[in-house]
Amino acid sequence: MEQKANNYFFKSFLTIVIAIGVFWGLKQVLPGRLFPESTAAIPGIVIDSLALDAMSADSLSISEGDSLVSDTLINRVKIETSDNSEGIGNLVNFYEKLYDLETSGKGKVRIAYFGDSMNDGDLIVQDIRSAYQNQYGGKGVGFVGITSLSASARYSVTHQFSKNWETQSFLNVKKPKRAFGVDGQVSFVPRGSQTWLKYTANDVANATLLYNPTLFYGSSSNHNASVNISFSKDSTVRYELITSKLLNTLKLSPSTKTLKATFEKADSIPFYGINFDDGSGVHVDNFSLRGNSGLPLSLFNKDLMNALDKVLNYDLIVLQYGTNVLGYGTTDYSWYESKMSGVVNHLQQCFPNASILIISTGDRAVKTNMEMQTDKAVEPLVKHQKLYAEGTHSGFINLYTLMGGYGSMVKWVQENPSLANKDYTHFNQKGAKKIGGLIYGELDKGYFEYKKLRESGRISARPKNSTQSDDL
Structure with a gap:
């Protein structure tokens, strides 16, 4: 019985030694990085x-x-x-x-x-x-796009938007329906739907408010579009979207803590984002x-x-x-x-x-x-x-x-x-x-x-x- 145990131990030890030898030999010829x-x-x-x-x-x-x-x-x-x-x-x-x-x-x-x-x-x-x-x-977080893949990870401003926005990015589209905005994206409202954006300022130094929120959007033959702006529980203002220029801007409200923009009949208009800054x-x-x-x-x-x-x-x-x-x-x-x-x-x-x-x-x-x-x-x-x-x-x-x-x-x-x-x-x-x-x-x-x-x-x-x- 003792002889069998010794033979088993010797065979196991010999197997380990051979395996180490094979590994060491292969290591000399294989590339240092096996996986990219x-x-x-x-x-x-x-x-x-x-x-x-x-x-x-x-x-x-x-x-x-x-x-x-x-x-x-x-x-x-x-x-x-x-x-x-x-x-x-x-x-x-x-x-x-x-x-x-x-x-x-x-x-x-x-x-x-x-x-x-x-x-x-x-x-x-x-x-x-x-x-x-x-x-x-x-003061202010500056220009914020219409949609963003990293919106949920951003603390400097809370950025929310409806799921029905149609956004094209220059990462995967070389010829967009309309030119890309400065963030590399352009967003559209689907026909016949209400589409919204919402921004909320957080307790971040120099950005505790949404300063002078201003919408940036492009030209269109659509002259029936409007946007409803809610910036407090009791305040809603409706603006018509004038689409005559290559680039149009619209000041949405005074500086505020929260802003929600709901777009109506705004299909075919390219939207680029909203700027928040205090002007100095x-x-x-x-x-x-x-x-x-x-x-x-x-x-x-x-x-x-x-x-x-x-x-x-x-x-x-x-x-x-x-x-x-x-x-x-x-x-x-x-x-x-x-x-x-x-x-x-x-x-x-x-x-x-x-x-x-x-x-x-x-x-x-x-x-x-x-x-x-x-x-x-x-x-x-x-x-x-x-x-x-x-x-x-x-x-x-x-x-x-x-x-x-x-x-x-x-x-x-x-x-x-x-x-x-x-x-x-x-x-x-x-x-x-x-x-x-x-x-x-x-x-x-x-x-x-x-x-x-x-x-x-x-x-x-x-x-x-x-x-x-x-x-x-």
């Missing part, structure tokens, strides 16, 4: 159809009409701030508007912040907005869509964006993209650099008075050699994001190095309390708040250097642009 991401799909990590098209060899060149604009030194100065940013002097138009606001106490500055799932639910953006408004004044200080609009690579911004209609810009007066356009082009089996992002160069040039034509800031992808970790490590595609992508920022004379903030560089996402996940989710890609609320502070800090360093140049007389004020409107 993880065993489960990561929510929000998808890619838009334009990015998938651009990855093909037939579509790497910039499309006709997207050649880069000529370099003009008048809009640039040399400003060096830190190792985490470059070309900050390209933001001189934005800094001058901020300087005018700070020194005169009058006027307003507006920022459009375009992003993906990293900014879902107003993450990062709400903290940058708060920092600017605390420092320079301004700094305002920051969050235009984030999950899965956006940034390339769909090339689908903006220039005439509509020019009309919208005359009302909202954008001074800074921020592009925070990159997450959704990681993890597709490539480290060559020359195609992305080429296409995004065209996108930035198009935005310069859509918003001609605005400076443009590129924020790179942050760190992202994947399982390699049985441990979480920085995705090998991150640094090549950051390099090409920096290159298209340079080539388009945009400002550039390196979010990857700003958060700590190689291996930083692992540290952020393992922090106590954690600053990022266990998908090793997205920041949680605490991490987003820290990122917002870091980005604002880089911008503020640039502004500090700009003020020194301005007040020493080394750069002078530029003539005021007379084409913009202060209607809102």
